[in-house]
Amino acid sequence: MRLLQKFKRGSSSGSKGHSNYAYTVSRVRAMKSKLLPKETYPRLMNMSIDEITRFIGESGYKEDVDELAMIYEGVDLIEHSLNRNLSVTFRKLLNISEGEVNFLIAEYLREYDIWNIKTILRGKYCRASTEEILESLIAGGTLTYTFLSGLASKGSYEDVISEFEDTEYYPILKNYNGTNLSDIENQLDKLYYAGLFAVAGGSRSKDRKLFAKFIRIGIDIKNLMILFRLKKAGITDPQMMNLMIEGGLEIELRDIQKLMPLSFEEFIKQLENYSYWKEISDIVNPGMQSLIDVETRLKKYRLKSASSFSHVYPLSIVPIMDYILTKRNEVNNLRIIVRGKASNLSDGVIREQLVI
């Protein structure tokens, strides 16, 4: 069966060489076991920022905290250590994998390449200094930090774009005229998902189909969050369809088209037809003030589904995607706690934001 799957995979992937699924997946599972357990977060909530820095400095982030302690302190030290750790971890995934698995991870992590391109363009747009741009980069994708820092030090956005001349981003980036940044950003995001679909949909193997499902659930949740925000703000403009990403699992573009002109109450009523409703039914009501609960719940559902998917095909790309999501969530949670404490937010507000 596995041999058959390997054959199917081999015939349609754009990768080269032998894939080391067993090695990568077991290593990634060992890495996942080192992530902070759920019980840590309530403990972190009771600590001051210095204590959190120390705690993080003694955990998996030791190297990053040690290295950056000379340059930054307090909240900034934690923030930069987390970002550095994230990019080092994702780069490690790219380094330890070979063949098809490397190709799939690289496609998935392209999100960071796009993030970095956007950050640099935004930096150039608001005339930020090279240092400021460099601080916001997370070199977790295929573009290296050296290449990105070279881009950040360029004088104008035209110089940045000309560096991408031979890449697939160029047809989109060349339309940038210094003012239509949000449009370019949307197109880049869509390019990312189109690329992922091309990779995930190309194979008929069962694990690759699960990978496609995993991506499509992610799109559904992203679209749902955008819809919630739009509806809460009372926006029914059909132009907003531009913000939506194509290819959701349950909520397809034509469903979104139907949902777009509805009011918040009607929108909630329509949501009852989708399976995501059971995850959020107890907290969603027409009079709700904040959307934080809904977003946290949806993110939690995504993590839960990724984790259960990862047990279906143990030797596939899905457990690695599950790790990437969980790691990113850990970094986000730590950042929420630290930033929340630094801004003197109450414990209740910080706890609401955490995705545990």
Place this chain on the structure above:
Amino acid sequence: MVTETVTMMDPAGLKAIGAALAVGLTGLASGIAEKDIGTAAIGAMAENEALFGKGLILTVIPETIVIFGLVVALLSL
């Protein structure tokens, strides 16, 4: 008149071929099974050295296949 010559194979030779197949094929099967387990064990060990013992034990479990093959070979000879 047509005569038919019947060539008989030496039973000892057939036994030897059977024994060779039993050991050879089970050896290949063990190798294929151990390949993935071994690489997975190395991957886990790279992150956590304490997994060496477990990794080693799990890696040699498919070795039983070739041991059965060897037993069959020895019995048939």
